[in-house]
Amino acid sequence: MMRNVEKYLPILPVLVMYAVLFFIGLTMPGMWQLMATLLFYCALGQAFNIFLGMTGYVDFGYVAFVGMGTYGMAVTITTLAGSGLGGFTVILGYIMALVFSGLLSLAVGAVALRLRGAYFAIATIGVNEGLRFFIEGTSLWGGSEGIIFMSQLNQVLGDEAASALATFWADVLVIVIAILAAVTTLIYMRSKIGYALTALREDEDAAKVMGINVTMFKIIAFMTSACFAGLVGATAWALKTPYVFPPEVFEIHYTIEAIIIVMLGGAGTLLGPVVGGLIYGIGKYVLSVVFPGFQLLIFAPLIILIIVAFPDGVVGGIRNKFGHRALGRFIL
């Protein structure tokens, strides 16, 4: 029993971090918006870490899953606005977000996961743009006009509830999703899935020879990660700002941000995405305040410098140093 509890101790620092962020936002006036942004980055990193961190495969079209989740929510709310289902519509929207991003990940995974390393990254590099042009080209879901569903959301929930959702509850839901993703990561790490993924990340051929069904475990990680991305999109995008435009929701910068967050914190660590999300979010915020208009010019070389100097990320580096001490039990 004790051993079982100890196995799951590393979730504590993650929960503490999210709780601290939540209470800073709640108690300090004017901080909620910044905390919400940071939480979004943490959640995105936590979701992407399940795939990128645990398998070492770089999905360069990851934002496509965020986009599909956003569309899942938007399409559900616009079609069911008049049905009188009330708050249940939002739950259905979440289910559709999961279905949309899950199906896309199955389709992309079936093709791209046959490829390895750089080839996988190249295969996925156009998923988001391809999807964007498909939606625009076939006029699916409003095509290039996008979907604006502010009035439908108000109709479903009532004006007051919808505005409370956009300004407060959506951000709380982002925390819930981030924690769920972290818990899932830990459960995976402590189960057969995690051991299989670690083996294939280190040496895929050897793992295969040992009898591990690498394809199955890769698809599990890929789909889990994609579904969480869909939830993040449905919440942090669709419910907060009720509109979807293809060029914005499939913007490659979100993929890059997710990769940086995972990398900064330490790929494949449990605490990494929270640390990475905080460093990235705060860094971006500070630079845009101190050097408005020039933040990217300063940020870009800084990021390259960090990649060169700290390839294992912050948590990876700390774990390498303190992993064997008592503190190490809490850091994963």
Add this chain to the structure above:
Amino acid sequence: MIAEQLLSNLAQGVVLGCVYGVATMGLSLIFGVLKVVNVGHGAFIMVGCFVTLFFFNSLGMSPFLAIPAAFLLGLGIGYLFYHSAIRRLLKAPELSTLLATFYMGVILQEVVKLMYGSEYRGFNWKVGTLSLGFTSLPMAKLYAALGSIAVALLLFAWFRKTRAGTAMRAVVEDDEGARVCGVNVNGVYALSFALGIGLTVASGVMLAMFLPVGLNPYMGAEYTLKAFVIAVLGGLASPYGAFFGGLIFGIIENGSYTFLAAIPGLEPFSMTRFLAFAMLLIILLIRPTGLLRAK
């Protein structure tokens, strides 16, 4: 009517395809030698476009003179980026080089934005048009295609005739073997990266002829995706394959436009872009060595 339109589009496709080809050779060269995926590729093309703009508008010189200037600038940028970051990341996991090359592209975008702003610019090189009966091609585009072929041939000769070129081919074949035979592999890596970037920036000069009002610091993203499709068509690691991949891609992109425009309810411009992405996945799935048999 539709046949004439198709012929005209195909002619445009061939001309643009040559430029696409040369614009992808750098990507294939870098991937072939270093196994580094340059996801900032489009930004380097963009720099070439702005070099042309500078030569034409500010210096009043022929865009032809911009080709060697862009190449040398690219060579310098390539060496700088190689020695400051890429060299240290060759042994690191993929995500490091992917992020690093992406942010190199961002640096270039921001520097160009600082110099030229982010509004669309362009220039019009008036050198007449060539009439083919069913269509007419601006001479500027034709010169760009000829310039592309010349650059490709020069690279081919350089690979075959010079020691450095031979060493590079040896490293592509087997880097350990090359090292044992006394090839300075690290030097070859640096040269390949610089040469790849040089070629890419130079190709921007050619591409600028096709974009009379379309130059913008962020224009590169579109060409990054296209370049990957083309590189995959040509087998990813082969610069020659990339050139022919570019030709095929130009023909398919422009040719399919005619057909897609004939289908009601479709927006043909977006659909050609979607087609490019679909091609990327399908080719990687059924023929990862590219359409042309590599070696």
